[in-house]
Amino acid sequence: MSIARFWRESPRRYNLGGSQCAVCSTVYFPPRSVCPSCAHHRHSIGKMEPFQLSGDGEVVTFSVIHDAAEGFEMQVPYVLAIVRTTEGPMLTGQVVDVAPGEVDIGLKVRATFRKLREEGRAGVIHYGYKFAPMDEWHVGPRRSKDPEPAPVPREPARA
Numbered sequence: 001m002s003i004a005r006f007w008r009e010s011p012r013r014y015n016l017g018g019s020q021c022a023v024c025s026t027v028y029f030p031p032r033s034v035c036p037s038c039a040h041h042r043h044s045i046g047k048m049e050p051f052q053l054s055g056d057g058e059v060v061t062f063s064v065i066h067d068a069a070e071g072f073e074m075q076v077p078y079v080l081a082i083v084r085t086t087e088g089p090m091l092t093g094q095v096v097d098v099a100p101g102e103v104d105i106g107l108k109v110r111a112t113f114r115k116l117r118e119e120g121r122a123g124v125i126h127y128g129y130k131f132a133p134m135d136e137w138h139v140g141p142r143r144s145k146d147p148e149p150a151p152v153p154r155e156p157a158r159a
């Protein structure tokens, strides 16, 4: 199966495989072979288990990047955020599918696999995770900043 087809058919698949300490339940990403949270690290040796992060999280801090690194010129300005995943580990990644001005601390995001960059004539494409606002997954792309319509008040029940 081609990579493009793989991701098209599995839009939520990404490689966020971390590890979890079976002793204290702390989750790590990238995975670790010993647990620094356990008082005695050796207790965790051999007890680190693979753990797949959900990719869901919340923006903790972010910056708007105006000077792009080579290969990212097309994407300026973009938002680079630190996201605290629901499982605990902090991830750094680009926030996409939202105007930079709309990103804020506390924004609920979800990891999504995207093309990171394409390299020169060889056309080597790198994929990795980026974060998209969680709203996108439920109600589609936001097209305006219009507030939600007010709910229609219900008629009081008559006896």
Ligand SMILES: [Zn+2]
Pocket (backbone or CB within 6 Å): 021, 022, 023, 024, 025, 026, 035, 036, 037, 038, 044
């Ligand atoms: Zn531990």
